Amino acid sequence: MNFNGRLTAAALAVTAAGMTSANAFEFGYAGWAQKPGITLGGGTAGAPPPGLYSFNQAFTYQSNIVGPGAPNVGGAATPVHAAVEASGLLWVPGWTFLGATYDAVIVQPWIMADVGSPVNIQQAGMHNTYIVPAELSWKLGDSGFFIKTGLGIYMPNGSISGPAGLSNVGNPWWTFQPEFVVSYLKDGWNLTANLFQEINTSNSITGYRSGDVLHAEFTATKTIGNWTVGPIAYYAGQVTNDTSSANGAINVNRYNIWAGGGLVGYNFGPAALTVWATHEFSSNASGGTAGPPGIDTASITKGYSVFANLSFRLWAPDEPATPPKRPMFTK
Numbered sequence: 001m002n003f004n005g006r007l008t009a010a011a012l013a014v015t016a017a018g019m020t021s022a023n024a025f026e027f028g029y030a031g032w033a034q035k036p037g038i039t040l041g042g043g044t045a046g047a048p049p050p051g052l053y054s055f056n057q058a059f060t061y062q063s064n065i066v067g068p069g070a071p072n073v074g075g076a077a078t079p080v081h082a083a084v085e086a087s088g089l090l091w092v093p094g095w096t097f098l099g100a101t102y103d104a105v106i107v108q109p110w111i112m113a114d115v116g117s118p119v120n121i122q123q124a125g126m127h128n129t130y131i132v133p134a135e136l137s138w139k140l141g142d143s144g145f146f147i148k149t150g151l152g153i154y155m156p157n158g159s160i161s162g163p164a165g166l167s168n169v170g171n172p173w174w175t176f177q178p179e180f181v182v183s184y185l186k187d188g189w190n191l192t193a194n195l196f197q198e199i200n201t202s203n204s205i206t207g208y209r210s211g212d213v214l215h216a217e218f219t220a221t222k223t224i225g226n227w228t229v230g231p232i233a234y235y236a237g238q239v240t241n242d243t244s245s246a247n248g249a250i251n252v253n254r255y256n257i258w259a260g261g262g263l264v265g266y267n268f269g270p271a272a273l274t275v276w277a278t279h280e281f282s283s284n285a286s287g288g289t290a291g292p293p294g295i296d297t298a299s300i301t302k303g304y305s306v307f308a309n310l311s312f313r314l315w316a317p318d319e320p321a322t323p324p325k326r327p328m329f330t331k
Helices: 007-011
Strands: 051-066 079-092 100-115 121-126 130-139 145-154 175-186 189-200 213-224 227-238 254-267 271-286 300-315
Touching (some): 051 271, 079 300, 213 254, 227 271
Antiparallel strands (some): 051 300, 100 121, 130 145, 145 175, 175 189, 189 213, 213 227, 227 254, 254 271, 271 300
């Protein structure tokens, strides 16, 4: 889910007038639908026991706009901040299909975001609802390996306003997100590689279609007693070009973001708390189209995030309440 809101694009909206585009994401859009790093707090290829689970996640994103087209005042970088809360439900009915365990997820995020001088934009509202109608998790014998696949969908029902529908934190298009997750879960180890790609439909107002975004998120944690600790990392980048727009302007042609960090979690019994932090050590953009004299529109954010996730079981058919193996929805 794009908990980042419209941060980068909103910051660059001042350079958008009169420009045309073919190869980058639309002005007013952050460049991805899901904030990189969201699934690192427990997302694995495994599935918890049958039941209904709830999770609440909050995070902050503190960053600056970087790249050839980054706006600044006297050489000072333009800051971007976000504060996000999301609530979700994970349903595991106990069904199997082709030997896999079935589950479904729904998540609703809320965003407050701001961009500093010289842009001075503030936004707040409901982001697009995220649903996963079906995920399938296979346990590969007693090897400790699991494989999961599924399809996530962002619905265009968030706070949408403005001439292009991008003046608040909702997106006026659908985003389909196929996923493939591989995990080793044995002897307290969680070694997970989570790959998913965002595929957008066209903006229902402008006709602009932003290119696909690839996410790769990696976890290597160890659980000892009630504690879980370990390193985490992610990559996010645009991997296809945009298609034509009636009035769009290029923000960036392509971008690449790499980040690393650490995770700590504690299992209280009826609930599990996980906290993780990431720092974007490499963030670059290229291929922008020239705006006003001296301005290139290629830019993206670079900063750090701190996440916290609380998960617990609401209902189980025959078992006492325990926290899920996967406190955050899996990608």
